[in-house]
Amino acid sequence: MSRRERPTGWFERRVVIHTVIATLAVVCLGLLIAEWFYAKHPYFGFDGWFGFYPAAGFGAYCLIVLSAKALRPLLRRDEDYYGEADPDEADLEESIGREHRDD
């Protein structure tokens, strides 16, 4: 319940993180190679191009995340912008080590 003892978790180990990323990269490579080995049924034509879906996934993801990031300065305001923020909404520092009772 306290923050002091903090053993390194399974998913914080460098080896595990690198293994996860490497696995993802290998699977993606495999999926790219698979492009030569299955019968495509394109609806429109362009969706039958080599690497259409991998490119769409990677490209669309970057497009969405980066444009959202660009929009953030325009849209983001202080939490109390409307004057409705909760006075009892805990700050991180205050809530650390707080007992979490069952009910």
Added chain:
Amino acid sequence: MTDALGAAVASPALLLMAAGLMLAVTPRLVRAIWLLGVPVLALMLLWALPTGLHGQVSLFGFDLTMLRVDGLSRVWATIFIIGSFLAGLYALHLDDRLQHVASLIYASAAVGAVLAGDLVTLFIFWEVTAISSVFLIWARRRVRAHIIGLRYLIIQVISGLLLMVGAIVHHRATGSIAFGHLGLEAAGGWLIFLAFGIKAAFPLLHNWMQDAYPESTPTGTVVLSIYTTKLAIYALARGFAGTEILIAIGAVMTLFPIFYAVIENDLRRVLAYSLNNQLGFMVVGIGIGTPLAVNGAAAHAFAHILYKGLLLMSMGAVLYRVGTVKASELGGLYKSMPATAVFCIVGSMSISAFPLFSGFVTKSMILTAAAEQHHWIVWCVLLIASAGVLDHSGIKVPFFSFFAHDAGYRVKEAPANMLAAMAITAALCIGIGVYPAPLYAILPFDVDYSPYTAAHVINQLQLLLFAALAFVTLYRSGLYPPEVRGINIDTDWLYRRALPIVVAGSRRALLGGRKRAIGAATIGLAGARQRLEQAFGVRGVMARTWTTGVMLLWVTALLAAYLLLYY
């Protein structure tokens, strides 16, 4: 008549409503009967009812149809009742009668509305969903939740009023209140369309949901996410299937909430934006209107209620244990809440439509239907939106709460009943994904569709895993937007900021104008008074003492004038 009344009473909706009322007055020991037992009974009753119209009664000259059981209404009523069971189990630990009663009444109203065969019955249940659901927001028992609940209620009631006026216009023009296919050309069609559009969270009409849903209690948000919006989707499918404009509306709906979801900090609000985006897929399906597309919308609504419920359950458990669901404050919770983390990931993979998960077998029906009707732009938008779903619901929600950097919270795992509800919901998500045949069997139309073709599985994995690779690339290179505190302004800015400013400004202007007008009028009056005083005042011309000679002169002059006029 008695038979008709008997059939009307044998309604799953009334059964649930009775359970809600019983729960209000019975001791808490038997609560599980009403929360868990009655939904099971209601589901059995629903499936025991033969297809057709039941409970037809004449009231004030209207022919009401309390129960219409057909393919479309049955699939919706089924998932609503399953949802009420799961939400009941999830909230079982809670000692708050208000929330339990509100949840059951809300569920009963939603079931009653999808089973309604006419616009008047629909309107009544439509309003009951609004009134019962607001108590789930107020149940947070904070000033902020109270204000937001009022805003929510106003918008829900506006939707109800539009539906009522639309129904009246429709009745006056056609003499019928039957709720079948309406279309925009029907009398009152636009009004009813707008009423449905508000509850379905159409773009620009959407913000009540992102405003209110994340402010409910941990359990209340799960309940809220099930009914209102999907009821509106049902109503659109019933009244406006094949309406062309819905395709464009739906496509916009899938895309624009994504940008908000990416930068939003409150993870339950992220899920509300994501809910909006998933509704977009269903709206596109209804707009296309082919049997495959409407089946896709129905199937996607069914799957969506489960995986969205599951995601909100996992975030509700986090809120319940940690006290916040702000991404900027969370991280590393997989150590304390491993089971919740696993269930959250199942929900994430379902909404992202990974093969073997429910989203895969339902969303693809809508995309296929769009492609078959040669809507290539819409199809591309849905594809981009699918990659976006992977970000905000697939990665952001589980990653920043359970993984990322360890924020140091050491809390208990979620209560047993919450875990049980999440386990059953997760099992259903995977079950539908692995074996979709039972779901396909209860869809409104007979359609032969198989999602598991080699090309479809490979293409979907390519889309999702390369998007995941993009996340890794952006995150590792520091380009991924950091989770920071703050709120994002949306269309609610118009009525929370702009409208008050305009109202206050016009009030000031009007008050100033009034003051000036009064000032001008007073100045005018003062001048008139001065002139009157000069003429008739104590020292005025008329009040002077005149000599007899002057008076005689005036009398002569007047008599001369009289003589002249006489001739």
